[in-house]
Amino acid sequence: MSEIKSPILSVRNIKVHxxxxxxxxxxxxxxxxxxxAVDGVSFDLFAGETxxxxxxxxxxxxxxxxxxxxxxxxxxxxxxxxxxxxRKGSEREWHRVRRDIQMIxxxxxxxxxxxxxxxxxxxxxxxxxxxxxxxxxxxxxxxxMMQRVGLTEQQINRYPHEFSGGQCQRIGIARAxxxxxxxxICDEPVSALDVSIQAQIINLLRELQQEMGLALxxxxxxxxxxxxxxxxxxxMYLGREMELANKHALYxxxxxxxxxxxLSAIPLPDPVRERNKSIQILNGDLPSPINPPSGCVFRxxxxxxxxxxxxxxxxxxxxxxxxxxxxxxxxxx
Numbered sequence: 544m545s546e547i548k549s550p551i552l553s554v555r556n557i558k559v560h561x562x563x564x565x566x567x568x569x570x571x572x573x574x575x576x577x578x579x580a581v582d583g584v585s586f587d588l589f590a591g592e593t594x595x596x597x598x599x600x601x602x603x604x605x606x607x608x609x610x611x612x613x614x615x616x617x618x619x620x621x622x623x624x625x626x627x628x629x630r631k632g633s634e635r636e637w638h639r640v641r642r643d644i645q646m647i648x649x650x651x652x653x654x655x656x657x658x659x660x661x662x663x664x665x666x667x668x669x670x671x672x673x674x675x676x677x678x679x680x681x682x683x684x685x686x687x688m689m690q691r692v693g694l695t696e697q698q699i700n701r702y703p704h705e706f707s708g709g710q711c712q713r714i715g716i717a718r719a720x721x722x723x724x725x726x727x728i729c730d731e732p733v734s735a736l737d738v739s740i741q742a743q744i745i746n747l748l749r750e751l752q753q754e755m756g757l758a759l760x761x762x763x764x765x766x767x768x769x770x771x772x773x774x775x776x777x778x779m780y781l782g783r784e785m786e787l788a789n790k791h792a793l794y795x796x797x798x799x800x801x802x803x804x805x806l807s808a809i810p811l812p813d814p815v816r817e818r819n820k821s822i823q824i825l826n827g828d829l830p831s832p833i834n835p836p837s838g839c840v841f842r843x844x845x846x847x848x849x850x851x852x853x854x855x856x857x858x859x860x861x862x863x864x865x866x867x868x869x870x871x872x873x874x875x876x
Contacts, residue, residue: 548589548590549626550587550588550589551588551589551590551624551625551725551726551758552587552588552611552622552623552624552726552758553586553587553588553621553622553623554584554585554586554587554588554607554611554620554621554622554623555585555620555621555622555623556583556584556585556619556620556621557581557583557584557585557607557610557611557617557619557620557621557622558579558581558582558583558617558618558619558620559579559580559581559603559606559607559610559615559616559617559618559782560577560578560579560580560582560618561577561578561580562575562576562577562578563575563576563577563578563833564576576833576834577833578832578833579781579782579832579833579835580603580606580782580832581603581606581607581610581617581782582603582781582782582783582835583620583782583783583784584603584607584620584777584779584782584783584784585620585784585859586777586784586787588726588758588760589758590725590756590758591752591756591757591758592758592759592774592775593752593758593759593760593761593772593773593774593775594758594759594760594761594773594774594775594776594777595761595762595763595769595770595772595773595775595776595777595790596608596760596761596762596763596776596777596779597762597763597764597766597769597776597777597778597779597805598778598779598780598785598805599764599780599829600764600829601781601829601832602779602780602781602782602829603779603781603782603832604730604731604762604779605649605730605731605762606782607779608646608728608730608760608762610622611644611728611760612641612644612646612728613629613630613637617630624640624643624644625643638672641672642672642722642724643722643724643725643726644724644725644726644727644728645668645718645719645720645722645724645726645727645728646719646727646728646729646730647712647715647716647719647727647728647729647730647732648715648730648732649730649731649732649734649735650735651708651709651711651712651714651715651732651735651736652703652704652708652711654715655703655711655714655715656703657702657703657704658702659702659703660699660700660701660702661685661689661694661698661699661700661701661702661703661714662682662685662699662700664703664714664718665685665688665689665714665717665718665721666681666682666684666685666721667718668718668721668722669681669684669685669721669722672722682699684721685699685717685721686699688717688720688721689717691717691720691751692713692714692716692717692720692747692751693713693743693747694710694713694714694717698710707740708735708736708737708740709736709737709740709743709744712732712733712736712740712744713744713747715732716732716744716747716748716751720751720755723755724757725756725757725758726757726758726759726760727757727758727759727760728759728760728762729748729759729760729761729762730762731762731763731764732744732748732761733745733763733765733768734763734764734765741768745768745771745772748761748772749772759772761773766805766806766808766809767809769790770790770794773790774789774790775787775788775789775790776788776790776793778793778799778801778802778805780801780840780841781829781830781832781835781840781841782832782835782840783840783869784859784869785799785801785802785841785868785869785870786798786799786801786802786866786867786868786869787859787866787867787868788865788866788867788868789865789866791865792863792865792866793866794806796866798862798866798868798870798873799841799868799869799870799873800823800841800845800846800847800870801841801845803823804823804824804825807821807822807823808822823846825844826844826846827843827844830843836853837853837854838851838852838853838854838855838856839852839853839855839856839857839869839870839871847872849871849872851871852871855871857869857870857871857874860873860874
């Protein structure tokens with residue numbers, strides 16, 4: 544009998560809501576409005592697995608990532624790490640957990656302190672979480688990590704502005720890995736890089752994942768990149784999850800109309816197939832998260848929407864062993 548694996552991270556019905564004002568015309572008695580950046584997202588993540596998260600700008604991907612790390616406080620829900628609900632944890636527990644969960648940010652240069660050298664940037668997490676280490680021990684670990692991510696020892700005393708975008712991202716990766724975490728959250732880590740550099744960073748992350756047994760949450764807009772690195776993919780729209788599926792199932796037989804539209808926008812390398820393929824163009828703009836549509840939030844742009852889509856809120860349900868979908872049209876009696 545095969546052993547059932549337990550997830551290292553379980554996110555349950557996470558919501559991140561912000562109270563916002565009504566603008567310049569607001570009066571003191573005007574009630575605040577609620578912006579639902581993330582509105583009930585759930586998933587499990589297993590050791591060594593990569594979960595890709597995709598969706599349009601403003602759908603809540605980065606907010607979800609920051610809520611998992613408590614960089615933004617969640618409004619509701621559970622974040623269960625290795626059996627412990629972190630939302631009920633103290634600051635001391637969060638400090639301990641952050642050794643195991645690290646983050647790589649979108650802008651490689653902006654995420655690095657321009658006044659610090661490479662040695663100081665990569666070594667800072669060690670000084671924070673392992674104060675018992677001597678300076679020579681810290682520097683030895685920094686040098687080894689630099690070599691691991693493709694940087695040279697001669698670059699150890701340089702500053703971020705002396706590096707290219709790809710090199711800055713390697714510094715960010717080294718900083719995230721220096722504590723030997725179990726999970727790294729990658730918030731669009733290659734979106735600011737050239738295509739050739741993107742491939743290098745993606746391949747580096749895959750090699751390090753296999754070498755260190757890392758779990759990854761990989762956030763991106765580029766569905767081709769997400770397919771290359773992910774095991775499963777979560778599709779988000781307006782703060783809610785539309786589909787969660789194995790990457791092969793999602794690309795071969797997408798269940799949600801929104802997933803279909805995203806996949807149809809991927810350019811194909813074959814010019815004949817590219818000219819002849821059917822592109823599903825979504826009508827209208829992304830609705831405001833302050834005033835989302837009733838029922839299914841995607842219904843105002845969905846080509847298959849029915850009358851009941853404006854009344855019922857679809858929940859993520861299992862279609863088969865590879866796919867979960869939150870579309871009313873896929874419900875099975």
